[in-house]
Amino acid sequence: MRNEDVKGEFTPTPYSPAATDNQASTQSPKGKVPMRVSCDGHVHPAGYHQKGPSLLKMIQMANENNVKYFVAMRIATNVISLQSDRRYIDLASSCGETYYLEPSMFNNDETLNREKILEMKKKVELYVNSEADWVQAAEYNKLTDDQKERIDLAITGLHLGDPRAHFSLLQKIADNDVPFSLVGEVTLAKEIVMHLLPNESQAHLKSHIKPFCTLVEMVGLTGMPMTLHCDIDTAITEGIRAGHPANLNGMMKLLGDGQVEDTTIIWAHFGGINRFGPVPEKHYDNLDSMLHRFPNLMIDLSWSRIASKLDPDKVAAVINNHPERFIMGSDALAPHDAQVLRQTYAIYDAPDGLFKKLSEDVLQKILVTNYERVIRGGREHCKKFKQHILPGMADLLLDPAADNLRPKELRRWMLAEYEAKDPDYFLQLSKEITNRDLARKDAKEYVNEKGDLLSGSSEGVQSPVSTASQLNRQLSSLDIPNRTATASLDSRSHRQHRQNPHQEQVQHARPGMPQEPRASSSGRGQPRSKGRNWRP
Template sequence: MARVSSGNLGTFLRTIHRQGPAPCVALCLATLLASGATGQDNSVPEDALFHDSHFHLTNYVQEGTDIGDYLDIMGDTVGRSTLFGIPLQQTWSYENTGETAPTYYLESDSPLYYYSFTDAHIAEAYNSLSDEQKARLDPMITGFNPADMYAADHIRRVLETYPGVFSGIGEFTIHKEFVSSKVAGDTASLTDPALDKIFDFAGETGLVVILHNDINTPFPKPGKEPFALKQLKALFERHPETTIIWAHMGLGRVVRPIKDQLAIAEKIVTNPKMKHVNIDISWDEVAKYATETPEAVQKTADLLNKYPDRFLFGSDVVAPDSIEAQKAVYEKYNPVWDKLTPEAKEKITKGNYERIFNEGRRKVRAWEEKNVKQ
């Protein structure tokens, strides 16, 4: 009789839960067999299309995809994936939207607030999995306020409470179009000592940092130098021992590429003081800019081919119900993929993820071994 792996057992049990007790066992067994439970385990598929360096399991009201269902969604398409919620909760203010419950930050004028329970939710979900399933995921800590001098203590407590779980922190935000101004409390800043404490602790523990910081403000004045870029580079230089991934190359929905955008990225990856900084090209909006003209495609491909060790692909998909959303972001980059060398494409879609997060796992587990009572 074929061995049923723990991951496929989860598929089986979720099928029973969805179908209810009425359908016969034979139907559930047929579903289980169709899902591939023929003795194969949930280890990372060698022929996966990509690893996802930027993935949100939950949304702005902390709802999302069941972690077992996400593993089913990944299938053989996504080899490994980061795993994080969204650290901000959208307030449902009856005075503002009445009976209409907002599920996105642009659907309400009410503030956002930091939702620290997201870290426990991610950890508990991860710990419900088998070791084979866990090997495919890299959970991240996000439920902290980067303007709070106690934020680093929160991150430490999460590691102490859930040893063996987390590989990094993020995605968390400092400057983000329309979001930063909605967050209740102090405004996050790239020059805040609280942020330096976070980066120092990440460097001490080996936690990989995924930072969202727009390269500019929405609707900037022409010719005005972005203040965030200067501050961001200074932050990078202050923390040479911290492995950093700059999300989306600093772009947003309305924060478009500024002049010499790719040249700015090149200056970062060639600066010897920023050799610890990597850049993710996640999000379909970033793919849109990279592929909007043949010239943009060629320049993007040239940069990636020249520095393939410093860029990572990610989807930035939020709480999907199928693989199609993640595949759509990947396929939007097809014009760029077609111009990459095989070696560059492999590194950007998989190799760099493995190198960065394998080392992050190793360092964090070593820190926990020395500092956490288990």
Template sequence: MDFLSFTGFARRLRTPLLAVPMAAIISGCATLDSFSSTDTRKDNPRTLASLSEPSNQQACYDREKEPYTPLVDAHFHPRPFGGPPIKAEKLHAMLEAQGVRFVNYFGIGQILELDSGCSYYLDCPGVTAVPSIKNDFANGLETVHYPSDNLHITLSMTFMDLAHPDDIADMIELYDREFPGMFSWSGELNVMKQALLKNNHEPATIESINQWGPFMAVLRERGIPVTFHSDLGNDANPTEFLPLMKHILETYPDNKIVWAHMGLSKELGNMDPARHVDILSGLLDTYPHLMLDVSWDVLYNEYHQWGDIYVPFLNEYSTRILPGTDFVAAGYKADDQYGKELEVTSRVLRALDDEAFRNIALGANYFRLMNLDYHAPNVCSADTNS
């Protein structure tokens, strides 16, 4: 039974898809146990070095035997909002064990006040989240001190205060001096993040977006992608903040822009999925440099009943999608937490067609976007033995 047939079957049984385990939806007749944390399918033989070989010289990717989790985590936070992180060596081992070979190191651009004693912003309403370079510098230093032969780390600048952009271009020059050639991404940058409003987050405005020209020019000239967190809206008004993203795209159409989480959030749980896909399709068709990331387990915990609409959308626009977990590496988290979040955010990948799986999960989109000299393996055909 294929994915769409299964969703139709669930409807005929008058069973809300929200009540059907996502694992069962994705795999047809699979049970939830087959996707449990005890079966992460992390026996990935693909090394970083092997991915430098041309696609036709690599063994084809057998989706029946190899992991459905991606080779790329393009949205990952190695440090928390506050408090100690997972130690670098442990973090690298954790990523490698799960088969991840490429990872974007997003700092937390708005960290909690250092004397607050808080690790997670939602636990500390009223504690200010302050735009800062601290996370980025720590990530840069740790990447130098703890190199990995089997993990490609992309460092990202996340210090930008988008509501007050005057000194951003000057600060990039500081990064150039302190970490020459090391930072090749920007973001995750918060345009509008409703969840941070209780922590005195100041959203960007149309007026402040108009002032981004100098630093967006630097990113554009260097081919540096920028990931924006910009909530689409909320339950009261699903598209309340869409004008912000539209204005960004209209003003900076030649920048490589990634819209994090497809604009979704916990504050938006009842939007019509067809309307959402229509908005995304229109923007992707209009702005060829726009990409989306499907990171964050919220997308699957809140919206997995929409699979019969979103899977065809992801297949159709598969060259414009990046995978990611949005994992935040706080030191207090259990050793298996990353694997669990990777599994949840990867479930939709198992439902994709082979071309989309190669583009998204096997890294073809990421390598092209970053102009990296790596190559996604070809997916095995039905009659291929290797």
């Protein structure tokens, strides 16, 4: 397929819910498609064997489905066979509907048990492929400008348990001459997958979570959102109490952690529903409460297997409470034709489906507007980060001895850099930071300690700030949780931030200006910045 064979500029085709597949593939003025104009916030052009349609083919299928923009999330987890038996080599390279299990290992209800998991662990294993992002970036750079505009590239090849994963993130942004929009889909907990990865080095909700939190914090500094796959419950139900999802408390702690709260988290699959077993009891109420509690949380509606399990009326009730917090996605894995890309949409657009329960205004938000604000917005934020911030960090990224970027100090330096180099963007960013912190403050009035809704209202709207020092003073005055990084989620403190009247006021870094030593906890001084470059 050649570039000239695929139209890059998006031209909507008339929508008709009664359009057939044959009509849907007709790109004539009279042709109609069974999809409204939408954006796909969750699609995987390549699967676990690094094969799939080209980005050109993905654009062609997007055109056939009225998809304006889509996120290209290349799967960065490879599967390899541990057996010499040819069947398992084939299994490891196909990765179809049965994942890494033979079809005979599934029951009719597609449940899992420990015996199945142990059997598969002897046959295949998974590993993180960090090269996936460079491969996709190279393919992206071969497209025309119009074609590039249709795609939002995601960074996926990150080892979540690596203490230097946040360095890898910045290096990928710096080294690839492409605009990134999002990080993910990254996986903390996923049924079979987590059993086939080396458990000792992986990040988990209950252990080894610190490197992941540091990575999430750095993603927030770039301005990009992160799409997270974290099953709310285990796929192996033996020994689990009904109505008590195994990962609910862990997700609550993660989302409430000080390192995570400034990063937009898009929780995949309607808040972690997995393909095995039913939707957990009270999941709709729990998700509604979490959206009230955590202003940085968003939800994607991806995966046809999940869409078919959900109660349209209950989903609509949650969406109507939080219409700005949901994004549509297909979760198509290496799709071979346009029909595969619209499977999830078709379930929601059925005569008694979710879309019929929503107003046109709300539907427009989850199909297009929220995507453009969060994912397209992440693309613009990351461009500014790469333009104004990364050049000042170049020496640090090449320093093999550097192991801590001190994100909170980096945040202050970044604000000063943006103010000096791009005042208009700084003003936009300051508004977003102020609104986010006010939303976090308001959220505490809506949720009690058990997650039930409380009545409350905002204490007023604060005016936008115009300088880095004003912004940091305003954030210091807000009654919000302390942002000090913690050693573990369980040690997270909910004490309120109190400004010490005797504490020496921190000076903000300015390019080319010497900085006074900052008093450390041990009493030793430490320079905040050295000239224009960032040094922690």
